[in-house]
Amino acid sequence: MATRIKKTTKITKPKAVKAVVSSGMTVPVYDAVGVPKGTTKLPSELFGIDVNTMLLAQAIRVYQGNQRAGSAYVKTRGEVEGSSRKIYKQKGTGRARHGSIRAHIFVGGGVVFGPTHQNFKGVLTKKMKIVALASAFSARRTDNAIFVVDGLEAILPKTKHIATLIKGLGLSGSILVLHATGAVNVLTASRNIDDLDVMPITHVHPYALVSHKYIIIMKSAIQDAEKQFIKE
Numbered sequence: 419m420a421t422r423i424k425k426t427t428k429i430t431k432p433k434a435v436k437a438v439v440s441s442g443m444t445v446p447v448y449d450a451v452g453v454p455k456g457t458t459k460l461p462s463e464l465f466g467i468d469v470n471t472m473l474l475a476q477a478i479r480v481y482q483g484n485q486r487a488g489s490a491y492v493k494t495r496g497e498v499e500g501s502s503r504k505i506y507k508q509k510g511t512g513r514a515r516h517g518s519i520r521a522h523i524f525v526g527g528g529v530v531f532g533p534t535h536q537n538f539k540g541v542l543t544k545k546m547k548i549v550a551l552a553s554a555f556s557a558r559r560t561d562n563a564i565f566v567v568d569g570l571e572a573i574l575p576k577t578k579h580i581a582t583l584i585k586g587l588g589l590s591g592s593i594l595v596l597h598a599t600g601a602v603n604v605l606t607a608s609r610n611i612d613d614l615d616v617m618p619i620t621h622v623h624p625y626a627l628v629s630h631k632y633i634i635i636m637k638s639a640i641q642d643a644e645k646q647f648i649k650e
Contacts, residue, residue, distance in 0.1 A: 443559070447637060450569040450579065452586020458566055458637060460559070463648045469553045469560075474624055477550035480540035481625045488536040495520045495528030548647055554624035558633055565589075568637040570597070575606035580614070583634075591631035596622055598639040620646045 443466055449455045460466070500520040508515055522530045542550070558564050565587055573579040584593065596619040597604045608616045617626065619639040627633060 445559075445564065445566055447566050447568050448583075448587060450567065450573055450583055452567075452583050452588075455568065458640070460566075460640065461644050461648060464552045464555045464643060465559045465564075467549070467552045467556050469557045470549055471553070473546060473550050474553045474557070474628075477542060477547065477554075477624045478628065480542055481623055483538040483540045486538040488538050490533040491535055492529040492532030494530075494532075495522060498526065498528045500526065548649075550624050551622070551627075551647060554627040558627055563631065564633045564635060566635050566637050566640070570604050570636050571601055571638060573603055573607060575603040577607055577610045580604070580607045580611060584611070584614075587632075587634075589632045589634075592629070593632045593634060594626055594630035595634045596636065596639050598636050598642050601636060601638075604636070619643045 443462070444457045444459050446454050447456045447458050495518065498520050500518070502518055502520070504517050505519050506513070506516070519527070521527050555564075567583065570583075580595075592613045593615070595604065595608055595614065595616045597616060599618060599620065605616050608614050615626070615630065619635065619642050622643075
């Protein structure tokens with residue numbers, strides 16, 4: 419009789435989420451009209467890590483799922499209106515047997531296995547959120563999609579100032595402007611421009627970074643990002 423060999427599967431412990439920091443990087447800085455005026459160094463902890471594509475994709479799925487209301491609801495045969503009496507006799511009609519007009523095969527009947535208040539919410543740990551955000555920043559920096567601008571704090575709340583900046587940088591398509599805390603004029607000046615979204619850098623999330631073609635960051639907002647996202 420042959421001896422049966424039992425196969426065993428080795429279960430390995432999943433690796434912890436870890437951000438691998440590369441060397442620092444220097445990027446050009448533009449003024450409020452899109453003219454180069456020097457350089458600045460971006461924090462490696464946010465803009466220079468190895469991109470964790472799986473975690474970044476997970477963070478985007480969680481964000482999109484959290485935007486869904488999950489309020490779709492259909493009525494079953496026990497909830498729709500209609501008589502509960504037997505619609506015709508069981509035998510002798512030559513038709514199939516039916517007991518209720520509220521069955522799903524009749525017009526106005528209930529729905530089988532339809533949506534009933536689905537929950538699409540997802541949760542990420544604080545560390546996962548930070549690494550996913552840093553992965554998004556690093557990926558966009560690698561794509562040369564990030565532009566650092568200095569002097570936006572002094573602009574007037576007029577659309578022409580932001581339009582002049584975009585034209586000076588030579589950008590087209592969807593643009594995300596990340597401003598520093600209290601930069602109200604930047605928000606007001608950007609309202610009437612198509613395909614332009616504005617948010618404080620402290621509220622940015624990975625989906626916003628990857629869903630726009632270009633990212634404009636106020637130079638003063640980089641310090642806000644360091645305080646918000648980099649652990650001391």
